[in-house]
Amino acid sequence: MSFSRAIKIAPSILSADFANFGAECDAIEAQGADWVHVDVMDGHFVPNITFGPSTCAAIRKHIKGVMDVHLMIAPVDSYIDAFAQSGADVLTAHLEAGPHIHRTLQAIRAHGIKAGLALNPGTGLDAVGHLLDMVDLVCVMTVNPGFGGQKFINSQIAKVQSLRAMIGDRPIHIEIDGGVTTETAPLVAAAGADVLVAGSAVFKGGSVSAPQAYGDNIRAIRAAAEAAIR
Template sequence: MSFSRALKIAPSILSADFANFGSEIEAVEAQGADWVHVDVMDGHFVPNLTFGPQLCKAIRKHITTVMDVHLMISPVDAYIDAYADAGADVLTAHVEAGPHIHRTLQAIRGAGCKAGLALNPGTPVEAAAPLLDMVDLICVMSVNPGFGGQKFIHSQVETVRRLRAMIGDRPVHIEVDGGVTPETAPLMQAAGADVLVAGSAVFKGGSVADPAPYGHNIRAIRTACDVLV
């Protein structure tokens, strides 16, 4: 997984057909996805319950790109090895997910994964400052975590802009998760984001039997960003 600031679209399987994850992943990759984003929720840290390590392990063999696992769980440290063993390339934890985020990031790297740090809309961007040399990715939540399909929080554009200035020339990805559409994606890319997580904006209108809309939706996001550039 080499570093590049080129735009990457990471469809979230939270919006896929739960009965056909393997086929959905293969379809969306064939239609141009760069990464596959897996939203793990525990019903405690966030008000929803989703995917355990066994599900991640089961879908790993269908992913040929990057398996980007977003841990919206607390406590998080006890589960790092399980998700690493399931095949995650990137493991992202929230600042508030445990008492010692520095230790959490060390554990993620120690397990052989790229380390991601997630910032909620209410998390000060300054919280990332002491951790910039500990991370490979910072995920800026542009909705409150827990559910797909929420409305984009525009104040997070400035968060991305400030974060990009803080990162400087460090090889750290800026990911945006929540409310990404052809309308909001160019704003985030212009501010400095290079990984865009999109759920319903990618999967709407398509299916395993008719995956062409996935490609159309992905291209619409890319084209919108290219036009702004």
């Protein structure tokens, strides 16, 4: 998993057919997805329940590229081992999920995988500077976490710009999660993001039996983002 600031599209399987995850992962990668994003929710830290480590392990065999696992759970530390062993390439924890985020990031990196730090819309960047040498990715939530299909929160664009300046030349990805469409992708790309998580915007209009729409949607989002940084 070499570092690049090129635009990467990471479809969220939260918007996929839950009864057909393996085939959905195969389909989105065949249609041009760079990463596969797995939103893990616990019904406690966020008001929804989704997947556990066994689901991640089951779909791992269907993912040829990067499996990007976003832990929206609290407490988080006791589950890091299980999700790391499920085959995650990137494991992201929330700054807000516990009192010892530095320890959490250490635990993730101890497994030899990439460590991500996620920030809710109401969370500032004050604490992030002290953690940049511990992270490979910062995920800026552009919706409140917990559900797919929410409206993009425009105030987060300035946060992305500030974060990009803080990162400087460090090899750290900026990921955007929430409300990514062909309209919002150029805004966050221009601000400095390079990994764009998209759920409904990728999966709309398609299915495992008719996956061409997935490819059309991925190409449209990528083109819109890349046009903003040429």
